[in-house]
Amino acid sequence: MKLTNKEGQAVPQVVFRTRENNQWRDVSSKELFSGRTVVVFALPGAFTPTCSSSHLPRYNELAPTFRENGVDDILCISVNDAFVMEAWAKELAVENVRLIPDGNAEFTAGMGMLVDKSDLGFGRRSWRYSMLVRDGIIEKMFIEPDKPGDPFEVSDADTMLRYLNPEAREPEFIALFTREGCPHCARAKQMLKDRGLAFEEIRTGMGSGVSSRSIRAVSGRSTVPQVFIGGRHIGGADDLARYLSAQ
Structure with missing residues (x-):
């Protein structure tokens, strides 16, 4: 060939x-x-x-x-x-x-x-x-x-x-577990949007296939939101606010 x-x-x-x-x-x-x-x-x-x-x-x-x-x-x-x-x-x-x-x-x-x-x-x-x-x-x-x-x-x-570009830095991917109607989830998403940071939202709850047990298995917590950046567990909305303010 x-x-x-x-x-x-x-x-x-x-x-x-x-x-x-x-x-x-x-x-x-x-x-x-x-x-x-x-x-x-x-x-x-x-x-x-x-x-x-x-x-x-x-x-x-x-x-x-x-x-x-x-x-x-x-x-x-x-x-x-x-x-x-x-x-x-x-x-x-x-x-x-x-x-x-x-x-x-x-x-x-x-x-x-x-x-x-x-x-x-x-x-x-x-x-x-x-x-x-x-x-x-x-x-x-x-x-x-x-x-x-x-x-x-x-x-x-x-x-x-x-x-x-051998020096190019790849983006840190962001994912967050959310639930419909959760005000803290909405706050976390807005903080990311305000910073221009792309993220993937993983919705939990009825019919989603993702339960509180799944959230606890990956984060150690059962509450939402739970935010992950670049493979690191950041935590909830307050944790995300502290993380972003330190950047």
Whole structure:
């Protein structure tokens, strides 16, 4: 299998048939890349294990840091149809990466990355790689090694971020357990919003599947809110206020 490194060359000029807000929209390579700095990562298929558990989620997590380091957009390209890519984005709650369906494999073929995965029942798919594109010109490519299976060693988000800026600091992810109607939870969320800090809210209570026992298991407490930042347990709303004031 011959995989082509196209550093220094222009990206293929194609038109992608995409779906946005349940509507068809044709998007050209020029629209995606012209005058912009774009990180692209390509993968064998939506909903497949490594792609869903690691490749796409990590780029989505690090998107704010990429943007702090001059990246205008992050694109995930796969030889899948627009409906599949749209459903995959919803399934993984992807907000910071744009999923681009290369349904006819025109872009992938133009990149020299179209491979035969008929042994898996996939047909022709993309080899896994990532690249940094500036104004339509490929500056850097990270191509997975030509070995059996589905290697995932160099096209990951962390490798690309280190290339862009070895000193870049990844964000500390924030999660908080809340309950509907809890004023202290509302106060904690507002404090985070006032600081411009993104967070994930884990709602507890009836029908949520998360009980007070779960909260106690991870935090040692059964009250809400319980806030975690960068893997550290901060505590409730008052604890969060003290933590933020010390920053």
